[in-house]
Amino acid sequence: MKPVFTLIVLLIALISCNNNNTSKSIENKVNKQDSIVVKNFFNTALTNGQSYQWLDYLSNEIGGRLSGSPESAAAILWGEQLMKDLNFDKVWLQDVMVPHWSRGEKEEASFTFNNTKYDVAICALGGSIATPTEGITGEVIEVQSLEEVESLAEKLRGKIVFFNRPFDDTHIQTFKAYGGCVDQRYAGAMTCGKFGAIAAIVRSMTNSIDDYPHTGAMSYGDIAENEKVPTAAISTKAANLLSEKLKENPTLKFYFKQSCSTLPDEPSYNVIGELTGSEFPDEIITVGGHLDSWDLGDGSHDDGAGIVQSMEVLRLFMLNGIKPKHTIRCVLFINEENGLRGGKKYADEAKAKKENHIAALESDSGGFTPRGFTFDTSNENANLFLSWKPLLAPYSLNEIEKGHGGADIGPLKSETISLFGYRPDSQRYFDYHHAATDTFDKVNKRELELGAASMASLVYLLDTYLN
Amino acid sequence: MKPVFTLIVLLIALISCNNNNTSKSIENKVNKQDSIVVKNFFNTALTNGQSYQWLDYLSNEIGGRLSGSPESAAAILWGEQLMKDLNFDKVWLQDVMVPHWSRGEKEEASFTFNNTKYDVAICALGGSIATPTEGITGEVIEVQSLEEVESLAEKLRGKIVFFNRPFDDTHIQTFKAYGGCVDQRYAGAMTCGKFGAIAAIVRSMTNSIDDYPHTGAMSYGDIAENEKVPTAAISTKAANLLSEKLKENPTLKFYFKQSCSTLPDEPSYNVIGELTGSEFPDEIITVGGHLDSWDLGDGSHDDGAGIVQSMEVLRLFMLNGIKPKHTIRCVLFINEENGLRGGKKYADEAKAKKENHIAALESDSGGFTPRGFTFDTSNENANLFLSWKPLLAPYSLNEIEKGHGGADIGPLKSETISLFGYRPDSQRYFDYHHAATDTFDKVNKRELELGAASMASLVYLLDTYLN
Numbered sequence: 066m067k068p069v070f071t072l073i074v075l076l077i078a079l080i081s082c083n084n085n086n087t088s089k090s091i092e093n094k095v096n097k098q099d100s101i102v103v104k105n106f107f108n109t110a111l112t113n114g115q116s117y118q119w120l121d122y123l124s125n126e127i128g129g130r131l132s133g134s135p136e137s138a139a140a141i142l143w144g145e146q147l148m149k150d151l152n153f154d155k156v157w158l159q160d161v162m163v164p165h166w167s168r169g170e171k172e173e174a175s176f177t178f179n180n181t182k183y184d185v186a187i188c189a190l191g192g193s194i195a196t197p198t199e200g201i202t203g204e205v206i207e208v209q210s211l212e213e214v215e216s217l218a219e220k221l222r223g224k225i226v227f228f229n230r231p232f233d234d235t236h237i238q239t240f241k242a243y244g245g246c247v248d249q250r251y252a253g254a255m256t257c258g259k260f261g262a263i264a265a266i267v268r269s270m271t272n273s274i275d276d277y278p279h280t281g282a283m284s285y286g287d288i289a290e291n292e293k294v295p296t297a298a299i300s301t302k303a304a305n306l307l308s309e310k311l312k313e314n315p316t317l318k319f320y321f322k323q324s325c326s327t328l329p330d331e332p333s334y335n336v337i338g339e340l341t342g343s344e345f346p347d348e349i350i351t352v353g354g355h356l357d358s359w360d361l362g363d364g365s366h367d368d369g370a371g372i373v374q375s376m377e378v379l380r381l382f383m384l385n386g387i388k389p390k391h392t393i394r395c396v397l398f399i400n401e402e403n404g405l406r407g408g409k410k411y412a413d414e415a416k417a418k419k420e421n422h423i424a425a426l427e428s429d430s431g432g433f434t435p436r437g438f439t440f441d442t443s444n445e446n447a448n449l450f451l452s453w454k455p456l457l458a459p460y461s462l463n464e465i466e467k468g469h470g471g472a473d474i475g476p477l478k479s480e481t482i483s484l485f486g487y488r489p490d491s492q493r494y495f496d497y498h499h500a501a502t503d504t505f506d507k508v509n510k511r512e513l514e515l516g517a518a519s520m521a522s523l524v525y526l527l528d529t530y531l532n
Numbered sequence: 533m534k535p536v537f538t539l540i541v542l543l544i545a546l547i548s549c550n551n552n553n554t555s556k557s558i559e560n561k562v563n564k565q566d567s568i569v570v571k572n573f574f575n576t577a578l579t580n581g582q583s584y585q586w587l588d589y590l591s592n593e594i595g596g597r598l599s600g601s602p603e604s605a606a607a608i609l610w611g612e613q614l615m616k617d618l619n620f621d622k623v624w625l626q627d628v629m630v631p632h633w634s635r636g637e638k639e640e641a642s643f644t645f646n647n648t649k650y651d652v653a654i655c656a657l658g659g660s661i662a663t664p665t666e667g668i669t670g671e672v673i674e675v676q677s678l679e680e681v682e683s684l685a686e687k688l689r690g691k692i693v694f695f696n697r698p699f700d701d702t703h704i705q706t707f708k709a710y711g712g713c714v715d716q717r718y719a720g721a722m723t724c725g726k727f728g729a730i731a732a733i734v735r736s737m738t739n740s741i742d743d744y745p746h747t748g749a750m751s752y753g754d755i756a757e758n759e760k761v762p763t764a765a766i767s768t769k770a771a772n773l774l775s776e777k778l779k780e781n782p783t784l785k786f787y788f789k790q791s792c793s794t795l796p797d798e799p800s801y802n803v804i805g806e807l808t809g810s811e812f813p814d815e816i817i818t819v820g821g822h823l824d825s826w827d828l829g830d831g832s833h834d835d836g837a838g839i840v841q842s843m844e845v846l847r848l849f850m851l852n853g854i855k856p857k858h859t860i861r862c863v864l865f866i867n868e869e870n871g872l873r874g875g876k877k878y879a880d881e882a883k884a885k886k887e888n889h890i891a892a893l894e895s896d897s898g899g900f901t902p903r904g905f906t907f908d909t910s911n912e913n914a915n916l917f918l919s920w921k922p923l924l925a926p927y928s929l930n931e932i933e934k935g936h937g938g939a940d941i942g943p944l945k946s947e948t949i950s951l952f953g954y955r956p957d958s959q960r961y962f963d964y965h966h967a968a969t970d971t972f973d974k975v976n977k978r979e980l981e982l983g984a985a986s987m988a989s990l991v992y993l994l995d996t997y998l999n
Contacts, residue, residue: 234578234978237927272978336996434901434957436928460704461903462956463930490901490928490957492978511701511739511959 079248093338099456099529103522105385107460110518115380116373117510119147121375122434124363131191131360133165133331140356142333144372144397144452148338148434151380153395155341159336161410163400165331166191169324172297173200174266176319178310185303188278188361189268189323190250191403192285193296200322201225201264201295207311211248214256222261225319227237227311228253229268229304232495239491240430243498250281250298258292265296266321268304270495276300277500280359282403297323335407336397340379342528349415350527351394351425352378352520355408355473366494368430369505370513372397374487377517378524389528391423401429404489405472411458412476425487425526427471428520430496432513433489435461438523439468442483446531450483453526462519464488483531487520511521566923566996570989572852572926577985582847583840584977586614587899588930590840591830591972597660598827599867600632600798607823609800611839615805620862622808625801628877630867632798633658635827636791639764640667641733643786645777652770654733655745655828656790657717658870659752667789668692668731668762674778678715681723689728694778695720696735696771699962704935706958707897710737710965717748717765725759732763733788735771737962743767744967747826749870752897764790802874803864809995811857816882818843818861818892819987822868822875822940829970833961836972837899837980839864841954843908844984845991856892856995863941868896872939878990879943891994893952893987894938898964899980900956902928905990906935909950915997917950920993929986932957938968950998954987 110116123140125168141158148156174187197446207227208214214226228249232242249272254265260511269279285293299307299430300435310317336356340350354371358364375395382389398407415422437457440450447467454465470484478484497503576581592608597603608625615623640653656662673688675681676697681688695716699709714737721732735748745765745986752760766774777784803823809815821838825831842862849856865874882889893905904924907917914934923934937951945951964970 105705108702235575237574237982239978282995434959461931464928491977492901492982496976509963511706513703515959 072264078079079398081129082257099281099526102385102387102525103456105520106381106525107515107518109381109384110377110514111511113384114514116377116513116517116519119366120369120508120513121505123369124365127362129360130356130358130364131260132163132199132333132357132403133328134360137333137357137399138439141399144336144356147367147376148336148395152375153340153379156338159410159414161335161399161406163333163406164328165328166403166406167328168197168236169186169326169328172321172323174297174299174319174321176307176310176317178314178317183306185307186276186278187297187303187321188280188301189325190267190283190296190329191280191359192283193254193323193325194325195324196294196295196322199322202318202320205307205311205319207308211252211256214260218260221257224262225264225266226253226257226262227266227307229308231268232272234272239272239495242272243495245519246270251283254283254294254296255286255288257501258294260287262294264294264321266299268298268300269298271301271498271500273496274301274305276302279499281499285364294461297321325381325411328370333399335399337394338379338487339384339394340389342390342392343388346392347421349394349420349422349432350524351390351396351422351474352427352524353396353398353473355399356397357400359402359404359499361499361501362497363505364503365505365508366431366497366503367499368401370427370508370516374428374432374513374517374520378521381518381521387525391528393524393528401473408473411478415477422477422482423531424483424485425470425474425477426487426489426523427474427522428516429473430470430487431492431494432508432516433493434512435515435519436465436488436490437462437464439466439470439486439488440483441468441470441478443480446483449530457522460515460519485523487516489516534575536545544841557660566993569610569852569854569992571924573848573988573992574982574985576848576851577844577981578978580851581844581981581984583984586840586843587832587836587975587980588972590836591832595830596827597823597825597831598633599630599800599824599870600696600795601827604800604824604866608803608866611803614843615803618843620805620807620846623805626705626804626877626881628800628802628866628874629797630800632795633870634793634795636662636793639747639788639790641764641766641786641788643774643777643784644782645784646988650773650854652774653743653745653767654764654770654788655747655790657734657750657763657765658747658826659750659794660721660790660792661760662791662793663731663741663762663789667787669785669787670730671783672774672778672786674775678719678723685727686836688724691729692731692733693724693729694733694774696775698735699739701739701745706739706962710962713737718750721750721761721763722753722755725755725761727833729761731788733766734763736765738965738967739770741768741772743769743873744969744996746966747828748966764788779835784916787844791946798868802866802878803893804861805846805855806859806861807849809857809859810855813859814888815858816861816887817991818889818941818944819991820863820865820940822866824867824869826869826966828966828968829964830972831970832972832975833898833964833970834966835868835896837975837983838895841895841980841984841987848985848988850995854992858995860991860995868940875940876943882944889949890998891950891952892937892941892944893954893990894941895954895983895987896938896940897954897956897958898961899975900960901979901985901993902982902986903955903957904929904931904933906933906937906955907950908935908937913950916997925988927982927986927989952990954983956983
């Protein structure tokens with residue numbers, strides 16, 4: 066090989082090699098001071114954290130807090146007062162009109178097979194209409210999908226449609242299994258009425274085979290009033306039992322009764338507090354979760370955890386003497402569960418006021434042990450975020466990757482904002498999600514605190530490095 | 533710069549660049565077939581796993597199984613029969629003489645402060661002698677370390693020594709906090725008697741502040757009989773209360789009573805089953821956990837989880853039609869908790885028979901969500917193991933790093949064997965470890981199954997790539 070040609074070959078190799086080293090050179094951006102700050106956040110959260118005690122109060126003294134309920138009002142006042150007690154620079158309530166759906170009396174359901182009556186556990190889905198006061202009784206047709214409803218069409222007349230497609234347990238991330246099933250809950254009832262079906266019952270959205278029904282939002286879309294049918298979730302154990310018995314007797318009769326109702330919209334609030342930025346007070350980093358919860362449990366994982374972690378982020382800054390350059394805003398969004406009115410209102414007002422939101426982080430995946438963050442951003446920023454991996458790895462934050470930010474911060478999405486989702490371990494989340502089992506005793510103190518410190522660390526890095 | 537000199541500079545740069553790329557070239561060793569096998573292991577474990585049902589039986593039908601107890605005998609027979617039912621190629625019991633310590637009646641303890649009697653939760657430490665039948669009553673001296681005992685010396689005469697150094701909660705990995713405290717439990721009593729102290733009580737080894745005492749092994753070493761004092765663990769809540777009251781009244785009297793005893797050694801067994809290797813039947817990869825447990829709970833996390841996962845590893849090979857090249861041996865070790873006789877016997881016999889053990893994997897950190905593996909091996913093999921990271925990352929097995937293998941497989945250590953520890957998340961482990969709270973309901977089905985699949989994946993890679 067001639068020297069000049071060799072030189073060219075080597076130059077090409079070196080350039081390609083440098084490209085491979087990009088991540089290494091970015092790593093150096095994170096300096097020792099950052100490591101110290103992050104370590105201090107974790108030390109403080111684990112030895113002097115307040116998030117667990119706050120969650121204890123929210124869960125055990127206030128409890129489940131569906132939008133428009135007295136408990137949601139109590140939670141709003143509690144959050145506002147707590148932020149004031151913490152001496153955030155500003156604390157205020159943002160008006161939001163929210164839907165007000167109420168469960169009414171405890172539901173009942175049963176079916177009879179071979180002269181044996183089986184009582185089964187159901188709960189009305191959020192937004193459903195009631196059954197007649199005497200309940201609904203009818204034959205059941207089991208289906209696996211919305212598409213199957215369309216194909217069965219008129220065969221559904223007079224029947225109760227039973228959506229029974231289970232979670233795909235082979236998904237390592239349980240949110241993927243949820244995403245693969247939840248259309249049945251959200252849109253099942255919407256698809257049935259036009260064919261004359263009389264109700265829709267839906268297998269609970271969980272990996273767990275147990276006797277707890279899991280509620281959640283459903284929608285009738287814009288179908289006519291006379292096509293609306295009542296809809297409920299049925300526990301996975303009861304779903305399996307019903308499915309088994311239907312194979313032996315396809316004409317068995319299922320009965321259920323629920324007395325839920327939709328009341329007029331209620332005035333409510335997002336609770337907002339901030340630490341005002343020292344250099345760029347008009348550039349905002351939002352961190353939040355949702356204050357409302359379903360009514361069956363006390364909403365500890367969904368999303369009491371996210372609420373207390375978000376407030377703890379600001380407290381960790383204060384306790385460690387970190388004065389943010391940008392404004393760090395903590396938002397306790399209202400009505401994530403059945404309307405997303407809080408998230409929409411926050412984004413609408415930000416737009417109307419021409420606020421400059423540079424980043425937002427949501428914690429709404431439970432208070433479990435940390436795994437990492439997902440981000441939704443421009444490619445340029447992605448490289449910056451990925452460069453923080455070595456700094457976060459000692460805290461078992463290994464999964465820093467592209468993905469969804471969060472429902473409440475979703476409406477803020479623009480070409481310039483970076484959205485983040487805090488990602489704890491997902492294995493146990495759907496054991497409790499929207500069920501009576503989502504209670505304070507399911508939250509581990511250290512896991513919750515590690516999450517708060519993880520979030521504070523990300524917010525600190527965003528404040529330090531994001532332009 | 534002259535061309536030749538430039539050439540040299542570029543060559544140096546390129547060589548250095550290639551070194552940085554080593555890990556990338558190693559990645560390619562893991563081929564697509566490996567990905568498929570690993571995915572199949574996870575799919576099978578999550579949809580058709582047996583580990584959770586086995587653990588249900590072991591925990592709820594047999595329960596806590598301290599070495600030498602009737603329950604440990606029942607567990608041995610259960611394990612042997614299960615391996616036979618699973619049609620492993622060979623199943624046998626290996627004789628092991630084990631210590632037999634028995635707790636006796638439930639312990640009692642209290643102290644009186646300002647005329648109020650406080651009953652507190654304690655439990656005898658494994659290996660301790662009993663108190664006199666009327667119990668022991670005495671003043672308390674609180675210490676933070678074994679060194680403090682030595683410096684206090686004769687001031688301890690007639691006193692109950694109270695070891696109260698807490699877990700350092702700032703350690704992200706809770707095993708580090710345990711390692712920083714457990715000398716008090718193991719050797720506390722050993723250090724006191726020579727100064728005339730009458731007993732030792734030790735703060736429970738846990739991050740959790742609750743009312744459950746955590747037992748565990750202690751030793752008197754080779755001190756004289758008349759220097760042996762009874763020793764017990766006290767719950768963290770009681771430890772905090774006692775410490776607080778001692779500050780106000782350093783002469784308050786503490787009372788406790790325990791009736792534990794050490795009986796003659798008992799014949800017992802390691803339970804062993806194997807899939808014989810198709811190409812290298814004389815080269816052995818061992819996977820195991822320990823069958824014995826403490827007596828307060830049912831030993832679900834410590835180490836029922838490791839036991840059922842280890843058996844499931846072999847079942848996952850069989851179910852997926854993977855015939856190992858090397859012999860894969862599943863060992864349910866006896867007596868890890870208070871003697872390690874099973875681990876020692878297994879290694880002794882391996883040595884006596886000149887068996888060629890190329891790798892061993894232990895699961896003894898609970899049945900929690902997977903984080904990764906630690907390995908103890910030669911540097912050459914370390915690079916091989918690290919090259920598997922991309923293959924394991926989709927299963928949240930991100931932490932593949934040097935570290936401890938496990939207590940039971942420790943005696944196998946040699947210059948040629950690679951030892952591995954399965955590492956689930958550690959945050960909740962010491963909430964339950966050695967306490968009455970280590971029960972089946974604390975184990976999540978998916979987390980347990982993911983662990984079994986993780987272990988099967990590692991064993992498969994070892995079988996495929998280790999020479």
